[in-house]
Amino acid sequence: MKTLKTFVPLGVVAFLAASFLFLDGWPFRSPAEEVDKGEGAPGLSRVARPEQNASKVAKDGPAKGAPARKEAKAEPQREEEKALRARLRGLKKDRDAYRKALGAALMKGRLPGDLLAEWRRIVQKDIFTPPPRVAHVKVKVRPGDNLTRIARRVKKAHKGNVTPTLIRLVNGLPNDRIRAGATLAVPTGRLAIEVHKESFRLFVTLDGEPILDRPVGLGKEDSTPVGRFTIHGKTRKPTWTKPDGTVVAYGEPGHIIGSRWMGFANDMGRTGYGIHGTSDPTSIGRSVSEGCIRLRAEDLELLFDLVPEGAPVRVLP
Structure with missing residues (x-):
């Protein structure tokens, strides 16, 4: 009898414990429900019950997705544009x-x-x-003059770097022919180039003011160098040296840099980088070159004639 008395209480205890566990649903609880029973271990997120999620939606509204984030990002841009337009309206006079x-x-x-x-x-x-609305002098054409001679005289007198092409463009001349006795407006400022890598744009500036903008192609893997340079070694019909050292003459199969080359130099000398054309117009606006700056053929020819040897170049990120 003593043995029976001992056995029964133990059996009852085991039965009650098992019943409690099954009634609580432990074998069928999901990990989410398990975490929700308490705060969980440090570093684990507590999973909310459905009714908690419902109350949160009712309180906060639907979750904001990617379009809302884009909208939030665009808002400062719109405000900046509004401020720019307001400032420009004030300058129109x-x-x-x-x-x-x-x-x-x-x-x-x-x-x-x-x-x-x-x-x-x-x-x-x-x-x-x-007449151009930039700093300039009026020059009377002498017998035997041409645009190159006039540009040379004005550069010497005013320390600018005007080119025959700039004189032709600002005077609306269809070509380089001029007649003795005519009066020309000749800019006295300095031409320069700025390249903005972020926007894939090249600007020609005159005394710091942009007068021309063109799209460019750049070096892959951010290989186009930033910094200050000068134009050194303007060349027509350039040869192209491949990355492996092979030299390809202009006009030969495989020549891909176009009809003009405008090299870059810095304090250490020639850099090996520069501005050239491309045999692939779709590369403009992309980063695919070995580091040089690419232009479409017509843009390159205009830039080559417009900007002189020795002109400053600034490449920005």
């Missing part, structure tokens, strides 16, 4: 200040499409239609 403000915004990558078109229209009218 001062034509030169308005044009320069448009150009400054363009070089910062902040000019909307309609204002970009307006900047180009104003530059065409103000700078490339005589």
Whole structure:
């Protein structure tokens, strides 16, 4: 009997314990429900019950997805554009200040499409239609003069770097022919190049103000160097040296750098980088070169004639 008395209480205890566990549902609880029983171990997230999620949605509204994040990101851009337009409206009465403000915004990558078109229209009218609204002198053409001689005289007198092509463009000349006795407007400022890698744009500036912008291709894996350089070694019909050292003459199969080369130099000498053309126009706006800056053929030929040897170049990230 003593043995039976001992056995029964133990059996009852075991039965009650098993019943409690099954009634609580432990064998069928999901890990989520298990975590929800308490705060969980340190570093583990507590999973909310369905009713908790429902109350959160009712309180906070639906979760905000990617479109909402884009909307939040676009809001400061819209505010910045509104501020830019307001500032530009205040400058419209001062034509030169308005044009320069448009150009400054363009070089910062902040000019909307309609204002970009307006900047180009104003530059065409103000700078490339005589008389140009930039610093210049009036030169009377002498017998035997040509644009190269006139450019040389003005550069010597005013320390600028004007080119025959710039003289032709600002005077609206269809070609380089001029006649003795005519009067030409000759800019006295300095031409330079700026390349903005982030926007894949090249700008020609005159005394710091952009007068021309063109799309470019850049080096793969961010290989186009940033910094300050000068144009050194302008060459027509250049040979191309491949990365493996093979030299390909202009016009031969496999020559891919176009009809012009404008090399870069710095304090250490020639860098091996420069501006050239491309046999693949689709590479413009992309990072695919070995580090040089690519232009479309017509843009390269214009730049080559417009910007002189020794002109400063600045490449920005």
